[in-house]
Amino acid sequence: MIQRLVSSEFFVLALCVLLLAGLGPFTPGLLSAENLTNVLAAMLPLLLVAAGQTVVLIGGGIDLSATAIIAFTSVTGAKIMTLSGGWMPGHPAAVPVAAGVMLLAGFLIGLANGIAIAWLRMSAFIVTMTSLMAVSGLTVWATESKNIADLPAGFLALGQRPPSALAIAGGSLILIHVLLTKSIFGRWLHAIGHNARTARVSGVPVPAVTALSYAVSGLSAGAAAILLTGRLETGSPVLGQTMMLDIIGAAVIGGSSLFGGRGNVLWTVSGVLFLTLLDNALNLRGLSHFVIMMIKGAVILLAAGLDTLRRSGQTE
């Protein structure tokens, strides 16, 4: 039974319930509506970018450039619409244009990563790490490290008003979920993650599917940047810089495999929920920052251990 529970896709969700039930009565504010709303709002950007990472992980890859894409698209969108020296200050179309450019820029950077990995056969780790460095450098150089504020209220509402933030995140997640579970792309991606060579022999267009998976990851990072920039009311050249461990950690805790071929957006939702709730509960318990870091690190390590056990179970 324990074996089945641990292997179950609801295991992480059960841990979330255990976390709330175990700590709720002893942690003032944890179960309050206000706090749970905060948790939900906090998890949406992470959810979006972790869902994109899940797509890449299923195909057996990894995208380390997501945080750089968040920062780049954040300042690009902010520069278009800022009321202080922007390219379209006060223009009625500034917000949709800026949001569209943020998504397009994320998609194109992701696609460039994907093309280098799929057609040039370069290592995903090296390509996305290099992309992280180059895009971060470009962002800081172009902005001279300066934040861009004075953004239109209509844009801030996208990240700050729960209904609009939920609509952006929820709509994107449904699209990615449908893409992974109901389309031929999803079946091909799983096949590539299980064994790329076999998939190629079976007629799967491996390079195109791989490249598209990175483009989806970039697009998700652009969408996450819309929410984060709106919440912080500022386009920042270092936005999301420290999120990478949470992004990969949430996907792996949810059950996506670092070895490819296994993953699901709904599992990633559980992983993000667990990581965000854990962070929130530990903060509300008043634990030291360093203790929180150690606990989160241990939980992610445990999830990676489970992933290895699952994989060894499949191969034995």
Next chain:
Amino acid sequence: MKSSRRSILLPLCAAPLLFLAGCGPSAPKKPVIGVSFETLQTEFWVAGYDAIKKECAAQGYDVAEAVADGDAGKQLEQIKSFITRKVDGIIMVPKDAKTCVPMIKAANTAGIPIVLFNRGADGGPDIRTTAVVADNIGLTKLTVEHMIAEARKTGRKHTAAILLGDLGDLNGMARRDGAEAALSAAPDVVEVVARIPTEWNQEKAQAGVVNALQAHPEIDFIFTSSDFLFPSITSALKSAGKYHKAGEPGHVILGGFDGDATAWRMLQDGYLDATGVQDVYFEAKQSVQAIADQRAGKTPAPSILDPGFVIHRGNMAEKSSQMWGTQGAK
């Protein structure tokens, strides 16, 4: 075997959660101040954090701690967690002057006093907060003026490099402006040939100084916007064979800002000419007092200035007891 390994994993997952229920402080009876630092990765912030904790204890407050690791989004969640916990006040070191604005607004809306420690906000008149900050421009200007006076004594013109901080941080900008103001008044003594952006990052600082020394081997005057970058500077100077004590041939005139333990050791050893010392204890005391004043219905000033002081070889015996870095050096 597989089954037994997995059987071990479930209790391993569940036990920490149950254990945590018993962790953390018991229900506090004293009022609580939430303290959110952008980072604790430099000596200055650790000293500031310790000073605030001591001052809170002295004024009868408990402390709730949060560190954002340089992530403004995470800091926003931490501030909202403080608000959910209904803390009695918030002291924050913001990531930068802009991204803290929605955090201040959230605290304002909740009616919780919020004070910014050592970094100001750039949010206009819509936000209510008190910023306790060093006189970054004035103190930097005094520090660089002392360095210029040392340069003038040599009777020759010097070539300078300035290490800039994160220019999204008001402190970084103010220190740049203070240094530039002093240097522009002495073009006959010092010429600036390199302005090195560091974004408060030691690796970038070291690479920047190495590049500057290669491009301009004649550099003999370096000011850094923060003392925590001195290890990067000394490493680059040593590699270039230019790290010498004051009075020795080839000495590079060095100055900084903060007053940390490294600066104190360099000053004692004769390598450092001057540094602007922020009075961490003054800033901590004023921050906690500003919370207490707001809770008592008073309205503190939007900005409380720490004048700080310049320490150099001429006054180090007299001023060392006020320099927070001497505590870390012990």
